[in-house]
Amino acid sequence: MSLAIYETEGRVAVITMNRPESRNAMSPELSAALGEAFDQFDADDGVWVAILAGNGRVFCAGADLKALSEGRTAGIMHPEHGFGHFSRRRRTKPVIAAVDRPAVAGGFEMVLACDLVVASTEAVFGIPEVKRSLIASEGGVSRLPRRIPVNIAMEMALVGDTIDVHRAHSLGLVNVVCEPGQALAEARALAERIIANPPLAVRGARQALLDGLETTEAEAFKIATRAGQALFGTEDFKEGPRAFVEKRPPNWKGR
Structure with missing residues (x-):
């Protein structure tokens, strides 16, 4: 068992x-x-x-x-x-x-x-x-x-x-x-x-939230900004707007 x-x-x-x-x-x-x-x-x-x-x-x-x-x-x-x-x-x-x-x-x-x-x-x-x-x-x-x-x-x-x-x-x-x-x-x-949401964004938001709790508000803003920038250039970052324009559900890849 x-x-x-x-x-x-x-x-x-x-x-x-x-x-x-x-x-x-x-x-x-x-x-x-x-x-x-x-x-x-x-x-x-x-x-x-x-x-x-x-x-x-x-x-x-x-x-x-x-x-x-x-x-x-x-x-x-x-x-x-x-x-x-x-x-x-x-x-x-x-x-x-x-x-x-x-x-x-x-x-x-x-x-x-x-x-x-x-x-x-x-x-x-x-x-x-x-x-x-x-x-x-x-x-x-x-x-x-x-x-x-x-x-x-x-x-x-x-x-x-x-x-x-x-x-x-x-x-x-x-x-x-x-x-x-x-x-x-x-x-x-x-x-x-x-x-239903892209996994890299979910993980980034989760970690930014947790890390932000451990510091000042000003530093928390910086942490959130860095987390957002880390998504630039990923396939999912491009897929979100593309799916919206094409009026279809997004196909998240996690990369």
Whole structure:
């Protein structure tokens, strides 16, 4: 049985954590399988967007505490890519989280590492590490206060309780709220809206946005300008205006 299922449909890949009997808790083996799946996604020029999902009753319950108690942390926390080979992974393509059920601890930190989030009304989010004398160091105490008000992030970090999908949506953590069982379908629909656009422009806009968050507004303008200039001369840069003039759908090549 594969612990990380990698499937493609057109330009979209779905990567599913497949350890439902353990609530998709991150073991060294699941982490390694996810690393292979994301390596495959990164290397496949024909796939432009990925969806990260979890099989079973929980999206991901965080680290496998049994593995932690046995000292097997190295496999769970990759030195370069972080928790599950994903939380700190450097990448160029968008990833959407499809969260149908709870995403807590490292599971929530994997959600925070995604670019967009679709979640059902049965999803909850939280960083309960403090309850186990741990720190949410894979994005919980670093990315979360950059996404939501600092005092709310502080509450989540110090109390350790979860928030439901409606509060997460109101705070801007979730893009789309859907009915139970529909997160993957809604994530696919969102992915289709993304892949309707040229992939080089999507990747450039994504990176310019992220890089711009880390600097001043003036420097962010420069970053955006450089990202736009990088598209000059590409086939897709020429195809966009040509398709508009010819009144037809564009045929993006990704080059």
